[in-house]
Amino acid sequence: MDKPHAPACERNREPILEVLRRHYAGRRRVLEIGSGTGQHAVHFAAALTWLDWQCSDRAEHLPGIRAWLDEAALPNTPPPLELDVVGPWPHGPFDAAFSANTLHIMAWHEVEALFAQLPAVVADDGRLVIYGPFNYAGRYTSDSNAAFDQWLKARGTHMGIRDAEAVDALATAAGFALVDDVAMPANNRCRVWQRTRH
Template sequence: MDKPFYPSSEENKAPILAAIAPRLNGARRLLEIGSGTGQHAVHFAAALPHLTWQCSDLAEQLPGIRLWLAEARLANLPPPIALDVDGTWPEGLFDAVFSANTAHILSLARVERMFAGVGRLLAPGGLFLLYGPFCRGGRHQSDSNAAFDDWLRRRDPASGVRDLDDLARFAAAAGLSLAEDLAMPVNNRTLVWRRLGEPASPQ
């Protein structure tokens, strides 16, 4: 098979990296939820060699991700793992979790389960970096986001651009607090959630 390729991932990888890199200086182990093609993982792992970047996605996505990882041959990119937010989550704690353009694809109930899973996996003080379009108080931040939300819901009524009020409620239940809300190109945002509690002291 040919490597899968998303033009949008190619377009947004540089601004996303610029946003997340300074916030991952102290992290050593990161889980990516919904790695898609693997394009982001290869770009980010190459720029952040101190960080083990663990890809994950639904089982049917893993062959394409493996092609990108095999070509990159990066020591900090282990084999991808299967992860469905409704299924089994990986063992152990992560210093950070990253996910791009997943919240508007998942149903609202599954977004809630994603936050719950992230809350269980993150070490105290760890970050959940969530990228995508969001609305606030039921109001879209742009006409293009409103049109995108309409398109998503016509394709799948369970999907849609998510409201920050809902995410804040899910986060609070999972022990997460919004630390930063970063404006990104084309009316997207990177939401930086922090796991409550103090980080463990270095050994």
């Protein structure tokens, strides 16, 4: 099969990798939630050789992810797992979790489900990194993000850029504290949380 390809992954992978090098330096096992095409997984696993990078996504995306993983044939990328955030989750513990460009595509109840499930699969000292666009104090950070949000809502009323404060509240309820918030190209952010209680 032809591998799926997302041009945005090529553009954002190096800035994200810089953040992951710093925050995953002491990690061993990462669960990627919503691996999409699989491009990020191959790039990050090749660069962060000390990590086992576990892909996951809904069933319809797994063949494309497998195509990327099979071609790269890296020793630290086990077969991808089926994961719908409102369904069964894989067994942990993972000492890190990562997700890119997912929260604005999920319905809000799915975002809530994601954070509610994290304590069951992430280790006591686990670290969570999420990449994507966020609003702050209910405001868009750029005209391009405002236009993107309107485009999302036209595709599906359940989609939209999430408020950072609302996401932080879910993280806090799950026992995670925000430890970093890094500005990224194209008006995106890499937001990092550390598990603080269990």
